[in-house]
Amino acid sequence: MCPCLLQLLFYLLATAVATGFVIVAVVLYKTKPYPNIVRHSDEKSFLDPQSIQTVAFPSIEDAPTLELSVIVPAYNEEKRLPSMLDECLAFLEEKSKGKSSFNYEVIVVSDGSADATVSVALRYAKKHGADKVRVMELVENRGKGGAVRMGVLSARGRQLLFADADGATKFADYDKLEESLSSLASDWRHDGIAIGSRAHLEDDAIASRSFFRTILMHGFHTLVWLFAVRSVRDTQCGFKLFTRSTARKLFTSLHVQRWAFDVELLYLAERLKLPMSEVAVRWTEIDGSKLTPFWSWLQMGSDLGMIWLRYTVGAWRHAAIEKKENRNPFSHTHLESKFLLFPA
Ligand SMILES: Nc1nc2c(ncn2[C@@H]2O[C@H](COP(=O)(O)OP(=O)(O)O)[C@@H](O)[C@H]2O)c(=O)[nH]1
């Protein structure tokens, strides 16, 4: 090889290394290690439409008082929400009649919706009572991850399920997730996640999808595998069940509020070695998805790279991984000691 080519290669390599260092330095300088969870005062309470009273939400740090909290993130869902809530509440009512120890709440989190999502959800709260259905109205749009997190922080259940507002997953499949979670964790103080999965439907999905969407899907799966999560085949299904302990641990440390939040949750769960299982669920494609094929996938791709880069260089941290760090108000040690005080 001629010396000038070698020299050029050397310069290119040196530039690449220097750029890498600059990027890492900027990321480290610009990023706060723990998420800054902003909650407006109006988001700390809900309206009880029967008594017309405003009531303060409880906290994930309190002891649980119910068996199951279902969190439904809803962004402009006036059309899709009713059938989802009908199916979900019919199932939960039936279940609580059959088993007296089973009680539940559904928290609909309107993610800064501009349509009638809140009034639609309040109709259900009025019919079923605010002990069973609560409506959280976020004053600004956060993204699906941000909305689910707000619901989780206000939930009372020993187990927490998040479920999409479009009712794409057959709600009765909660039973399968619950059975699987019980085999991972004997109670809410232990860790465990049962992950609803559409991986078994992949061949059918590919058959009905356009070539372009199939390419995007494979590209996304490859990025997830490369950068973040290797043990879960379907990271994106909007039907995941957590023990209270795990939900608190993960959602208080979540940085990504947009679509890729599931990936960050599962990335952290893998790093913390939390028990996880993937459970096949019945799933139907519902019209009206707000995921715009190209841009949402591009946004998710860049979020994935950022998750990997920021955790790898230590710009983002999880208190339980960084045991020495204790600056986070939700720090693991702080919460752990609080949780130990709870009665069985
Ligand atoms: N598009 C969008 N959906 C949100 C947002 N916040 C919460 N969601 C909810 O996220 C869930 C999944 O959305 P959906 O459009 O069905 O996405 P898909 O099933 O992945 O195609 C629904 O319950 C939405 O209402 C947001 O900011 N944007």
Ligand SMILES: [Mg+2]
């Ligand atoms: Mg959907």
